[in-house]
Amino acid sequence: xxxxxxxxxxxxxxxxxxxxxxxxxxxxxxxxxxxxxxxxxxxxxxxxxxxxxxxxxxxxxxxxxxxxxxxxxxxxxxxxxxxxxxxxxxxxxxxxxxxxxxxxxxxxxxxxxxxxxxxxxxxxxxxxxxxxxxxxxxxxxxxxxxxxxxxxxxxxxxxxxxxxxxxxxxxxxxxxxxxxxxxxxxxxxxxxxxxxxxxxxxxxxxxxxxxxxx
Amino acid sequence: xxxxxxxxxxxxxxxxxxxxxxxxxxxxxxxxxxxxxxxxxxxxxxxxxxxxxxxxxxxxxxxxxxxxxxxxxxxxxxxxxxxxxxxxxxxxxxxxxxxxxxxxxxxxxxxxxxxxxxxxxxxxxxxxxxxxxxxxxxxxxxxxxxxxxxxxxxxxxxxxxxxxxxxxxxxxxxxxxxxxxxxxxxxxxxxxxxxxxxxxxxxxxxxxxxxxxx
Amino acid sequence: xxxxxxxxxxxxxxxxxxxxxxxxxxxxxxxxxxxxxxxxxxxxxxxxxxxxxxxxxxxxxxxxxxxxxxxxxxxxxxxxxxxxxxxxxxxxxxxxxxxxxxxxxxxxxxxxxxxxxxxxxxxxxxxxxxxxxxxxxxxxxxxxxxxxxxxxxxxxxxxxxxxxxxxxxxxxxxxxxxxxxxxxxxxxxxxxxxxxxxxxxxxxxxxxxxxxxx
Amino acid sequence: xxxxxxxxxxxxxxxxxxxxxxxxxxxxxxxxxxxxxxxxxxxxxxxxxxxxxxxxxxxxxxxxxxxxxxxxxxxxxxxxxxxxxxxxxxxxxxxxxxxxxxxxxxxxxxxxxxxxxxxxxxxxxxxxxxxxxxxxxxxxxxxxxxxxxxxxxxxxxxxxxxxxxxxxxxxxxxxxxxxxxxxxxxxxxxxxxxxxxxxxxxxxxxxxxxxxxx
DNA sequence: AATGAATGAGCCTTCATTCAT
DNA sequence: GATGAATGAAGGCTCATTCAT
Numbered sequence: 001x002x003x004x005x006x007x008x009x010x011x012x013x014x015x016x017x018x019x020x021x022x023x024x025x026x027x028x029x030x031x032x033x034x035x036x037x038x039x040x041x042x043x044x045x046x047x048x049x050x051x052x053x054x055x056x057x058x059x060x061x062x063x064x065x066x067x068x069x070x071x072x073x074x075x076x077x078x079x080x081x082x083x084x085x086x087x088x089x090x091x092x093x094x095x096x097x098x099x100x101x102x103x104x105x106x107x108x109x110x111x112x113x114x115x116x117x118x119x120x121x122x123x124x125x126x127x128x129x130x131x132x133x134x135x136x137x138x139x140x141x142x143x144x145x146x147x148x149x150x151x152x153x154x155x156x157x158x159x160x161x162x163x164x165x166x167x168x169x170x171x172x173x174x175x176x177x178x179x180x181x182x183x184x185x186x187x188x189x190x191x192x193x194x195x196x197x198x199x200x201x202x203x204x205x206x207x208x209x210x211x212x213x214x
Numbered sequence: 215x216x217x218x219x220x221x222x223x224x225x226x227x228x229x230x231x232x233x234x235x236x237x238x239x240x241x242x243x244x245x246x247x248x249x250x251x252x253x254x255x256x257x258x259x260x261x262x263x264x265x266x267x268x269x270x271x272x273x274x275x276x277x278x279x280x281x282x283x284x285x286x287x288x289x290x291x292x293x294x295x296x297x298x299x300x301x302x303x304x305x306x307x308x309x310x311x312x313x314x315x316x317x318x319x320x321x322x323x324x325x326x327x328x329x330x331x332x333x334x335x336x337x338x339x340x341x342x343x344x345x346x347x348x349x350x351x352x353x354x355x356x357x358x359x360x361x362x363x364x365x366x367x368x369x370x371x372x373x374x375x376x377x378x379x380x381x382x383x384x385x386x387x388x389x390x391x392x393x394x395x396x397x398x399x400x401x402x403x404x405x406x407x408x409x410x411x412x413x414x415x416x417x418x419x420x421x422x423x424x425x426x427x428x
Numbered sequence: 429x430x431x432x433x434x435x436x437x438x439x440x441x442x443x444x445x446x447x448x449x450x451x452x453x454x455x456x457x458x459x460x461x462x463x464x465x466x467x468x469x470x471x472x473x474x475x476x477x478x479x480x481x482x483x484x485x486x487x488x489x490x491x492x493x494x495x496x497x498x499x500x501x502x503x504x505x506x507x508x509x510x511x512x513x514x515x516x517x518x519x520x521x522x523x524x525x526x527x528x529x530x531x532x533x534x535x536x537x538x539x540x541x542x543x544x545x546x547x548x549x550x551x552x553x554x555x556x557x558x559x560x561x562x563x564x565x566x567x568x569x570x571x572x573x574x575x576x577x578x579x580x581x582x583x584x585x586x587x588x589x590x591x592x593x594x595x596x597x598x599x600x601x602x603x604x605x606x607x608x609x610x611x612x613x614x615x616x617x618x619x620x621x622x623x624x625x626x627x628x629x630x631x632x633x634x635x636x637x638x639x640x641x642x
Numbered sequence: 643x644x645x646x647x648x649x650x651x652x653x654x655x656x657x658x659x660x661x662x663x664x665x666x667x668x669x670x671x672x673x674x675x676x677x678x679x680x681x682x683x684x685x686x687x688x689x690x691x692x693x694x695x696x697x698x699x700x701x702x703x704x705x706x707x708x709x710x711x712x713x714x715x716x717x718x719x720x721x722x723x724x725x726x727x728x729x730x731x732x733x734x735x736x737x738x739x740x741x742x743x744x745x746x747x748x749x750x751x752x753x754x755x756x757x758x759x760x761x762x763x764x765x766x767x768x769x770x771x772x773x774x775x776x777x778x779x780x781x782x783x784x785x786x787x788x789x790x791x792x793x794x795x796x797x798x799x800x801x802x803x804x805x806x807x808x809x810x811x812x813x814x815x816x817x818x819x820x821x822x823x824x825x826x827x828x829x830x831x832x833x834x835x836x837x838x839x840x841x842x843x844x845x846x847x848x849x850x851x852x853x854x855x856x
Numbered sequence: 857a858a859t860g861a862a863t864g865a866g867c868c869t870t871c872a873t874t875c876a877t
Numbered sequence: 878g879a880t881g882a883a884t885g886a887a888g889g890c891t892c893a894t895t896c897a898t
Contacts, residue, residue, distance in 0.1 A: 014858085030336060032247050036893060046859050051894060121335050122244070123392040131396040139397065160398075161414045168386030169379050175389055178337040182345040183353065184374075200375045207425025208418045228882075250868060260884050265869060267882090442861075458764070461674050464889060474863050479890060481861090549763050550672060551820040559824040567825065588826075589842045593811050600810030603817055606765040610773040611781065612802075628803045635853025636846045656879085678872060688880050693873060863895075874884075 015053050017043040020108070023064045027114035031061055031124070058124075065126045068112040069134070075109060076102040088148035089206060092166070095142060096205075097198040099170040104189045117175055139163060149206070151213045162209055169201045229267045231257040234322070237278045241328035245275055245338060272338075279340050282326040283348065289323060290316040302362035303420060306380070309356060310419075311412040313384040318403045327388055334389070353377060363420070365427045376423055383415045443481045445471040448536070451492045455542035459489055459552060486552075493554050496540040497562065503537060504530040516576035517634060520594070523570060524633075525626040527598040532617045541602055548603070567591060577634070579641045590637055597629045657695050659685040662750070665706045669756035673703055673766070700766075707768050710754040711776070717751060718744040730790035731848060734808070737784060738847075739840040741812045746831045759817055781805060791848070793855045804851055811843045 021043035025034045036050050036057055043049075054060040076098055086094075103113045119127045143163045150159060173180055173189070180187060187193060235257035239248045250264050250271050257263075268274040296308035317327045333341045360377045361368065368376075387394055387403070394401060401407060449471035453462045464478050464485050471477075482488040510522035531541045547555045574591045575582065582590075601608055601617070608615060615621060663685035667676045678692050678699055685691070696702040718740055728736075745755045761769045788805045789796065796804075815822055815831070822829060829835060 032244075033336070035891085037891095047861095047893095048859065048895080052858065057893065118335055120390050120392055121331055127392055128396060131393055135393060136397065158414075161411075162418060164386065165383050165415070165418050169382045171386065171390065172378065172382030176334055176385065178334055178341055179345055179349060182342065183350065197375075200372075201379070203426060204376065204379050204422045208422035211421025211425050212417060249866085251866085261868090262870080262884065263882090266884095271868065458674075463887080465887085475889090476863065476891080477861090480863095485889065545763055548818055548820055549760055550675070555820055556824065559821055563821060564825065586842075589839075590846060592814065593843070593846050596814030597807050597810045599814065599818065600806065604762050604813065606762055606769055607773055607777060610770060611778065625803075628800075629807070631854060632804065632807050632850045636850035639849025639853050640845060677870085679870095689872090689882095690874080690880065694879065699872065859896105859898085861896085861898105863893105865892090867891080868889095870888080871886090872884105875880105875882085877880085877882100 014043070014045050014049060018045055018049060018053060018060065019064050019067050022060050023068055023108060023111040026061060026064055026118075027111040030118050031057075031122070036060075061124070062126060064111070065115060068108065068115060069130070072102065072105075072109050072112045073134075075105070088145050091145045092149065092206065093198070093202045095145065096166065096170060096201050097195070099167075100173075100194050100198050100201075101191075103170070103174045104194055113174055120175070139167070142166065146209065149209045149213070154213065158212065162205075162212065165208065166201070166205045169205065173197065228257070228259050228263055232259055232263060232267060232274065233277055233281050236274050237282060237322060237325040240275060240278055241325040241332075244332050244336065245271075246336065250274075275338065276340060278325070279329065279344070282322065282329060283344070286316060286319075286323050286326045287348075289319070302359050305359045306363065306420065307412070307416045309359065310380065310384060310415050311409065313381075314387075314408045314412050314415075315405075317384070317388045318408055331389055353381070356380065360423065363423045363427070368427065372426065376419075376426065379422070380415070380419045383419065387411065442471070442473050442477055446473055446477060446481060446488065447491055447495050450488050451496060451536060451539040454489060454492055455539040455546075458546050458550065459485075460550065464488075489552065490554060492539070493543065493558075496536065496543060497558075500530055500533075500537050500540045501562075503533070516573050519573045520577065520634065521626070521630045523573065524594065524598060524629050525623065527595075528601075528622050528626050528629075529619075531598065531602045532622055545603055567595070570594065574637065577637045577641070582641065586640065590633075590640065593636065594629070594633045597633065601625065656685075656687050656691060660687055660691060660695060660702065661706050661709050663687075664702050665710055665750060665753040668703060668706055668760075669753040672760050673699075673764070678702075703766070704768060706753070707757060707772075710750065710757060711772070714744065714747075714751050714754045715776075717747070730787050733787045734791065734848065735840070735844045737787065738808065738812060738843050739837065741809075742815075742836050742840050742843075743833075745812065745816045746836055755816055762817070781809070784808065788851065791851045791855070796855065800854065804847075804854065807850065808843070808847045811847065815839065 018039065022034070022039045025039050025042065028034075037047055039060070040047050040049055046052075050057060050060050054063055102109065104110075105113070116130070119130070143159050146163045146166070147154065147159050150162060154162075173187070232253065236248070236253045239253050239256065242248075251261060253274070254261050254263055264271060264274050268277055290312050296305045300308075316323065318324075319327070330344070333344070357373050357377045360380070361373050364373060364376060387401075446467065450462070450467045453467050453470065456462075465475055467488070468475050468477055478485060478488050482491055504526050510519045514522075530537065532538075533541070544558070547558070571587050571591045574594070575587050578587060578590060601615075660681065664676070664681045667681050667684065670676075679689055681702070682689050682691055688694075692699060692702050696705055744751065746752075747755070758772070761772070785801050785805045788808070789801050792801060792804060815829075
């Protein structure tokens with residue numbers, strides 16, 4: 001339909017490689033420190049390509065975010081592999097494990113974790129959408145599990161805070177990476193180490209909630 | 215006795231106001247994004263004053279760190295107001311409370327929390343010193359408490375991970391501030407709210423450790 | 429065939445005018461004292477143009493060197509117009525004459541002489557390349573001539589020192605320009621004066637070498 | 643006579659150490675590249691000392707020049723150790739030797755050589771005086787010797803040019819230092835090497851002049 | 857659709873000099 | 878007489894963006 005049918009895929013290719021390159025650079029250096037030139041060079045594209053395809057640097061960042069979010073959702077769906085009718089304990093275990101695996105995933109999905117970390121410090125408009133579409137539902141899902149474990153006598157606020165306690169332990173090792181690397185240099189976050197960590201968080205949180213429920 | 219001291223403060227005034235202005239700017243914008251010009255303007259000083267007093271933008275940053283660290287330590291000493299021979303539970307309670315209060319302190323000490331948060335994302339050479347001089351000792355102190363609670367049968371790694379679980383809960387609300395503000399807009403981190411939070415973390419962690427100890 | 433070449437010069441125009449302007453400024457003020465802003469202004473270019481085309485002030489300097497070197501070589505080739513099988517005396521005469529003409533050339537090639545003079549006082553990394561690619565070969569060429577004149581009994585070191593004696597006389601008037609202008613104000617280094625000078629250096633050196641050879 | 647008799651020598655001490663420090667720095671880095679701060683630091687004086695004692699940086703330079711000139715004159719008087727009634731050849735030999743020794747002298751007098759070299763490239767008002775008071779008389783003295791050697795038939799201009807040829811050979815190795823160091827790395831300008839050099843220049847020039855005289 | 861040259865604002869730093877003490 | 882703090886002008890360089898092609 002277009003005059004140069006070969007140009008569309010080419011167009012898409014530049015666009016995509018720009019996103020891929022930018023994902024790596026933004027995750028590594030942050031929005032501000034990343035330079036358009038670096039990204040374009042690493043993508044094999046022209047200096048003006050970013051402005052051409054995404055209007056400006058911020059536009060590229062948004063595109064990276066969407067792409068990254070999309071990838072992460074596809075690889076780690078909400079249910080975390082636990083069946084609907086599994087026991088709450090098992091669901092909790094699966095939730096924690098899945099959370100850690102996702103957050104410490106290597107490759108393109110790792111960007112997502114790093115980008116989120118950065119959003120915590122310097123929020124951009126992108127964060128609000130993330131909270132509504134991703135974090136909020138996750139928290140509701142987790143709260144359901146926590147309520148089952150805490151029992152019917154627990155107040156809503158107890159449920160909420162306990163859920164936060166669980167999440168906080170999961171987030172911690174990723175978010176405080178630089179300090180952790182100094183304090184516990186042996187932690188490499190290999191798959192087995194992540195599993196051990198998940199086990200600790202699970203047992204710690206389960207014991208806590210059982211104790212609170214009494 | 216009266217003439218000499220009058221000249222000293224005058225000399226120090228530029229230096230000090232530079233630190234104060236820089237603390238605010240660095241905390242708000244980060245090391246990179248902050249500009250020397252902004253800081254100087256806000257301090258009412260000449261552009262070259264930073265170079266004169268601190269050699270570098272980085273030197274000014276270091277000075278802000280030291281100052282901020284000094285303030286925080288003075289207001290919230292390591293023992294957190296618990297007596298040496300208090301019960302481990304009470305020490306834990308004091309530790310958590312003090313941690314939260316410090317991290318959510320308003321004013322100049324708030325910089326400290328923000329600066330640390332930024333160091334997690336864009337570490338500077340300052341971080342290493344912070345870990346050694348501040349975080350490491352704190353962790354050892356906390357680990358002592360945790361060991362008492364977990365009992366003699368607990369392994370070192372269990373102690374370590376449990377201590378991390380405690381710290382992670384304290385850090386979480388501050389570190390994930392932007393998300394928390396979206397999820398729980400009612401949380402304003404007033405003194406009473408912080409106390410309630412501390413109470414939850416204390417009870418949750420204590421129950422967890424008692425459960426693990428069995 | 430007509431459209432393409434028109435765009436190339438346009439692209440090269442800024443680059444070239446930058447080199448031309450820089451040549452004049454560097455020759456007059458030296459690398460350090462010359463300012464990028466001055467050069468750009470004189471070239472009618474933007475301040476950032478230097479960075480874009482040459483990466484650096486130093487890069488621009490290198491480019492000026494190359495250009496200047498290129499011009500000088502083209503106008504005054506190594507053989508200095510003497511045929512391969514000319515008599516050594518005639519080769520020596522041609523060498524001296526050509527040396528002086530080049531060093532006292534007006535216009536863009538004059539930069540070359542001035543830049544070299546400056547390199548003697550404040551050497552930059554450029555000097556090393558110059559020695560290897562230009563001065564060394566010239567000296568070898570001259571040494572060949574000198575050896576023929578001194579005869580087979582002369583030692584290598586005698587050849588070397590005599591070659592230096594020849595070169596030193598050529599260099600002197602240019603290198604000590606400011607003093608010469610004070611001492612001998614009548615010397616304007618017109619073409620005929622240069623030729624007279626060349627004649628003296630030739631005769632002086634030839635007589636010296638013939639005397640040494642005995 | 644002054645209230646604080648002890649202040650005068652102290653005053654002089656600062657002034658003098660400033661000159662000594664500046665001599666080294668100016669010789670090493672040149673007038674422009676040398677910084678007042680560096681000089682003051684190396685002299686153990688206050689930053690404002692230069693402006694206080696010498697009005698400005700240029701004033702300090704003038705003072706260094708005078709001092710340096712004074713030292714050089716005292717150590718190497720015009721006659722160069724040759725007796726009035728020595729043979730012209732011997733006078734020439736002494737002149738060359740003395741010239742080289744002075745120019746390659748280590749220590750404070752080395753400044754003088756370096757400063758002169760720099761004046762050749764970037765003349766300051768100081769040069770004119772030097773030419774009149776120092777160089778001109780030296781040249782006249784040398785010309786007298788040269789005339790004796792060349793004989794009565796030589797024209798004034800021949801004498802002048804031959805004198806220049808002698809001087810140029812002496813000056814060359816010092817002035818083109820950086821190139822020489824690349825080309826003849828074995829030349830360290832030790833006393834014996836300087837003597838050998840002097841010998842060559844003497845023999846080369848003498849042979850030349852004897853040849854010209856015929 | 858895509859490019860490479862060009863731009864202008866702005867950043868950190870340096871430096872000789874001045875000023876209050 | 879002498880100092881240390883402070884200044885303002887300027888310099889090299891970077892960067893996101895625009896523009897002509």
